[in-house]
Amino acid sequence: MAANSRLTVAVHVLTWMALVKGRGRDVVTSDQIADSVNTNPVVIRRSLGELRKAGLVEALHGAGAGWRLLHEADAITLLDVYRAVETEPLFALHRAEPNQKCPIGAGIRPALEEVYDGAEAAVRSTLGGTSIADVLRGTLAGRAG
Amino acid sequence: MAANSRLTVAVHVLTWMALVKGRGRDVVTSDQIADSVNTNPVVIRRSLGELRKAGLVEALHGAGAGWRLLHEADAITLLDVYRAVETEPLFALHRAEPNQKCPIGAGIRPALEEVYDGAEAAVRSTLGGTSIADVLRGTLAGRAG
DNA sequence: CGGCGATGTAACTATTTCAGTTACGACACC
DNA sequence: GGTGTCGTAACTGAAATAGTTACATCGCCG
Numbered sequence: 001m002a003a004n005s006r007l008t009v010a011v012h013v014l015t016w017m018a019l020v021k022g023r024g025r026d027v028v029t030s031d032q033i034a035d036s037v038n039t040n041p042v043v044i045r046r047s048l049g050e051l052r053k054a055g056l057v058e059a060l061h062g063a064g065a066g067w068r069l070l071h072e073a074d075a076i077t078l079l080d081v082y083r084a085v086e087t088e089p090l091f092a093l094h095r096a097e098p099n100q101k102c103p104i105g106a107g108i109r110p111a112l113e114e115v116y117d118g119a120e121a122a123v124r125s126t127l128g129g130t131s132i133a134d135v136l137r138g139t140l141a142g143r144a145g
Numbered sequence: 146m147a148a149n150s151r152l153t154v155a156v157h158v159l160t161w162m163a164l165v166k167g168r169g170r171d172v173v174t175s176d177q178i179a180d181s182v183n184t185n186p187v188v189i190r191r192s193l194g195e196l197r198k199a200g201l202v203e204a205l206h207g208a209g210a211g212w213r214l215l216h217e218a219d220a221i222t223l224l225d226v227y228r229a230v231e232t233e234p235l236f237a238l239h240r241a242e243p244n245q246k247c248p249i250g251a252g253i254r255p256a257l258e259e260v261y262d263g264a265e266a267a268v269r270s271t272l273g274g275t276s277i278a279d280v281l282r283g284t285l286a287g288r289a290g
Numbered sequence: 291c292g293g294c295g296a297t298g299t300a301a302c303t304a305t306t307t308c309a310g311t312t313a314c315g316a317c318a319c320c
Numbered sequence: 321g322g323t324g325t326c327g328t329a330a331c332t333g334a335a336a337t338a339g340t341t342a343c344a345t346c347g348c349c350g
Contacts, residue, residue, distance in 0.1 A: 003237040004337060008257060012239070016249045029296065036247040037239065040339055045298070062347030065296040078260060090235065090268070092148040094157070094182065095309065102181040104161045104284055111283035112153055115223060115275050122267035123235070130260050138256035139249055149308060174325065185310050190327065207318025210325040240338070297346075306337080317326075 006085040010047045011078060012037050014056065014132045015139060018073035027066040047085065054084035074133035082127050090123065091116045151230040155192045156223060157182050159201065159277045160284060163218035172211040192230065199229035218281055224273035235268065236261045 016036050020028055030048060034041040048067055051057045056076060057067050069076075093112060098105030161181050165173055175193060179186040193212055196202045201221060202212050214221075238257060243250030 003233050003235060005237040005240055006337090007236050008238050009338095011257065012243065012249060012253055015253060016247070019249055031296085036244050036250045038241050038243045038250065039239075042299090042340070043338060046338090049298070059297060060347095061297060061345085063295070063349060065347080067297090088148050090148060091152050092150040093153050094184075095150055096183050098157065098183045099181050102161070104157060104164055104281075105181045105183065107284040107287060108157055108160060108280065110287060111280050112156065114283065115272070115280070118275075119268045119271040122271045123264045126264040126267045127260070130263075135253070135256050135260070136249075138259065139252040142252060142255060151308090154309095176325085186325095187311070187328085188309060190325095191309095194327070204326060205318090206316085206326060208320055208324070210318075212326090292350095294349085295347100298344090299342100300344100301340100301342085303340080304338095306335100308335080309333095311330100311332075313328100313330085315327090315329100318324100320321100320323085 006047065007078070007082055009037060009039070009043065010051060010081045010085045011132070011135060013044060013047055014051070014069070014073075014076060014081065015135050017057070017067070017069050018132050018136050021069055021073075027060060027064065027068050029066045033067075050085050051081070054080065056080060056084060072133070073136055074131045076132045077128050078130045078132075078135070079124050079128035081132075082124065089116060090120050151192065152223070152227055154182060154184070154188065155196060155226050155230045156277070156280060158189060158192055159196070159214070159218075159221060159226065160280050162202070162212070162214050163277050163281050166214055166218075172205060172209065172213050174211045178212075195230050196226070199225065201225060201229060217278070219276045219278035221277045222273050223275045223277075223280070224269050226277075227269065227272050234261060235265050 013033050016033055017028060020026075030041040030044040033048075034044045037044060048057055048059070052059055056070060058070055060066055060068060093109055098108065100106045158178050161178055162173060165171075175186040175189040179189045182189060193202055193204070197204055201215060203215055204210075204212055238254055243253065245251045
C-alpha cells in the first residue's frame, strides 16, 4: 500500500457530486457516493469531512440530510483537493537523524528539502491546472478533458 | 502519504561516495556508508543493490571489496536515482474497482491516470534538473547547490 | 414530542509497507 | 585456507491505509 488513494477517492466524490448536480440533484448522501466509489460510506464521510474543512462542500443535517458542493466544478482544482486530503510530503527525509559528525550527514537534509520542495511545487502546479469539471468531461469522454 | 525514504537514502549514499571519491578513496564499504546515514549496513546494501541494477555503481568482491561509482557526480541526476529506487506511482488509483454501472466509476480511472501521469512527469523533470554534484555542493554549502 | 434518516467519529481489524536486524552462503583476493 | 565484504533471505516492530461496526448527535416531519 505504498501510495494512498485519498486523492483518487476525494476527486471521485467531487466529480460524482458535480455530475448529479448537473442532473438537478444537489444534495447527496455518503451512501449514494459510496455506491459509485465501491467502498464503505464511512470512508466517504471521512473524505467529505476533509473536503468540508477545506470549504469545498457542506454537510446538511435533519430530514433530507446530505452533502452539497459549495463551488462550481470548474472552480475546484485538483490542487484544492490535494491540499484538503494530503498532509505528508511527497518524499520522506531520513527516518533517523544522519550522522552529524559527517559533512554529508550534517548538511544533506536542507539540500534535499530544497529539491523536494521544487518537486512538490511542480506537482501542485500540474494539479492546479486541472479542475473537477475537466475530470468530469474527461471521465464522460474517456479522456482527462 | 506513507512516503518512504528510499530516495533520500540512495541520494545520501551516492553523495557520500562522491565526497570521498573526491578525497581519493573510490572503493567504499556498506559499513562506512551506513555510519554516515546512521542506519544498518544491510539497508545500505539493499539500496546499493538497486543502484547497481540501474548501472550507477558496481560491487567489488574479495579482499578490498566494496562499492564504486560508475559515473561522475555531475552525470548522475536525481531522476536516475528516482528511477532506480522508486517503483510505485505517486498517487494510487482506487483500491477496489469502482462501480462500472456508474458513468463516473466506469470512466474516471483513465481520466485520473492522465492527470497523475502529468504530475509524475513534472516531478521527473524537476529531479532531472539536479545532479549528485549539485546535492554535494549544496550539502557542503548549506544549500541545494 | 418522538421517530427517522443522515452526519460525525471513535474504535477495532486486516493488510501492507517500511526499515531495522540477524544470519549465513558466496565470492575473490591474500 | 583465512579473511573481509557482498548479496540476500527471513524475521520483527512500527506505522499507515482502508474497511467495518457501533453509536451519539442533529434536525426535520408527522
